[in-house]
Amino acid sequence: MFLAEVCLLTNDVLRMAEFYKAVLNTTSDSDDEIHQVIPISGTGTTLTIYNDGKEKNNSNQNMCISFTVEDVDIEYERLKRLGVNIIEPPITRPWGARNMHFCDPDGNHIYFRSFSK
Structure with missing residues (x-):
């Protein structure tokens, strides 16, 4: 067993995805406003940024x-x-x-x- 994905729910997929692509020094083919998958190099794990349509309070x-x-x-x-x-x-x-x-x-x-x- 291995951790395949971490998914962050957000109100602003584009802003969060751009932040993580820059911080993780990576790219992805995703540019969707609702769902983006960012591969974590060499791990087989992905970081997913997703807006499920529910308002988030960002009180994590x-x-x-x-x-x-x-x-x-x-x-x-x-x-x-x-x-x-x-x-x-x-x-x-x-x-x-x-x-x-x-x-x-x-x-x-x-x-x-x-x-x-």
Whole structure:
């Protein structure tokens, strides 16, 4: 068994999809206003952005998404150049992960992390 997809429900699919394509440094063939699928390179997992027609309050308090990256410090500099609002810059945690924290346009909490080799 493996995690195949994470789906984020939103009021604005285009804005969220563009944000994630930029942050994840990827592209997709999707440009739909209702449903977009963004493949996560090399994982077999996809991130889906979907508007199910119900108004969202963007009060997401119970989940976060973490992505393992090669070098969180390099990603930090790249995301700053993209204008991403960083909540916490890279910091090494007691368990060995070096991670940073930011939010997407709907307020979902996102972490990029890397592990020392």
